[in-house]
Each structure stands twice: as structure tokens, then as C-alpha cells.
Amino acid sequence: MRAQPLLLLLLAAPVAAAAQAPDDTPNAAELSDSSLAMGKALFHGAGNCSTCHGEAGRGSDRGANLTDGVWRHGNGGFLSIVEQVVHGVDHPTGGPTTPMPRLTVGQLSYRQARSVAAYVWTLSHAIPASLRPSPSPSRPRTR
Numbered sequence: 025m026r027a028q029p030l031l032l033l034l035l036a037a038p039v040a041a042a043a044q045a046p047d048d049t050p051n052a053a054e055l056s057d058s059s060l061a062m063g064k065a066l067f068h069g070a071g072n073c074s075t076c077h078g079e080a081g082r083g084s085d086r087g088a089n090l091t092d093g094v095w096r097h098g099n100g101g102f103l104s105i106v107e108q109v110v111h112g113v114d115h116p117t118g119g120p121t122t123p124m125p126r127l128t129v130g131q132l133s134y135r136q137a138r139s140v141a142a143y144v145w146t147l148s149h150a151i152p153a154s155l156r157p158s159p160s161p162s163r164p165r166t167r
């Protein structure tokens with residue numbers, strides 16, 4: 025039963041590729057400098073992503089390039105990236121012979137998985153102006 029949402033996602037992915045919803049993005053908090061810095065640290069640390077996807081996410085013989093906007097699994101939208109981080113990729117199609125492992129219990133929390141996915145999303149998407157952190161409000165002048 026647990027596998028069903030993933031199965032649906034995999035079946036829906038080719039259809040969804042043409043219709044990535046404009047709001048399929050990380051939220052503004054996940055695009056803040058501090059949250060993206062955390063995602064980047066997880067990419068190189070506990071998430072272990074850079075081992076296969078390279079230090080800059082440009083890929084290796086063990087994992088896909090995450091910076092080129094070419095998506096073999098899903099539509100490249102934020103939710104699709106979150107799904108891959110959580111569930112892994114069982115059947116690589118671009119050369120690697122070892123699957124991407126799913127997150128194991130205790131490796132990353134769901135919030136951390138979203139944070140690392142938000143970092144990965146920014147490797148191939150510009151942050152929309154509406155989601156850019158607003159500059160801190162200027163203080164009223166006192167004299």
C-alpha cells in the first residue's frame with residue numbers, strides 16, 4: 025500500500041512533464057539563504073548526494089547531472105525532486121548501474137529532505153521574484 029503514491033507519481037510523470045504547475049516550487053522559507061545553506065550542507069553531508077551527483081551536482085558515473093534542466097525521472101518540479109530524495113530511483117536510465125537509495129530511517133527528516141530538494145531545485149531554476157526573501161523593513165527614523 026505504501027508504494028502506491030510513488031507508483032502513481034511514476035505513471036503520471038511523463039504526462040506531467042508538459043504541465044509543471046507554476047506553484048510547484050519550494051516555499052519562500054525554504055528559499056531563504058539560511059535554509060538553502062542547510063540544504064547545501066546536507067547535500068554534501070548527511071544526505072550523501074555529492075558522492076554520486078558530484079560536488080557541484082554536475083553528475084558522475086554514479087548519478088545524474090542535477091544542474092542541466094534535463095530530467096530522466098519526473099518533471100523537475102520541486103515536488104518531483106522531493107519524491108526522488110525520499111523514495112530514491114530504483115531504475116537508472118542514463119548510465120549508472122546502481123540505483124539511488126531511498127532515505128533510510130533517521131538519515132534525514134522530511135523537513136531536511138525538502139531543504140536538500142530546495143537546494144537541488146535552485147541548481148536549475150531561478151528563484152521567482154515573488155519568492156525572493158524581501159529585504160528587511162527599514163527602521164523608522166527617529167530624528
Ligand code: HEC
Pocket residue numbers: 067071072073074075076077086087088089090094095096097098105108109113115116117118119120121122123124125140141144
Ligand atoms: C548511490 C548514489 C546516489 C546517491 C547517494 C544519491 N543519488 Fe540521486 N540519483 C542516483 C542515480 C543512479 C539516479 C538516476 C540517474 C539515471 O537515471 O541516469 C539519481 C537520480 C536523482 C534525481 C533525478 C534526476 C533526473 O534526471 O530526473 C534527483 C533529483 C536526485 N537523484 C537527487 C539526489 C539527492 C538530492 C540526493 C541526496 C539526498 C541523492 N540524489 C543521492 C544516484 C544517487
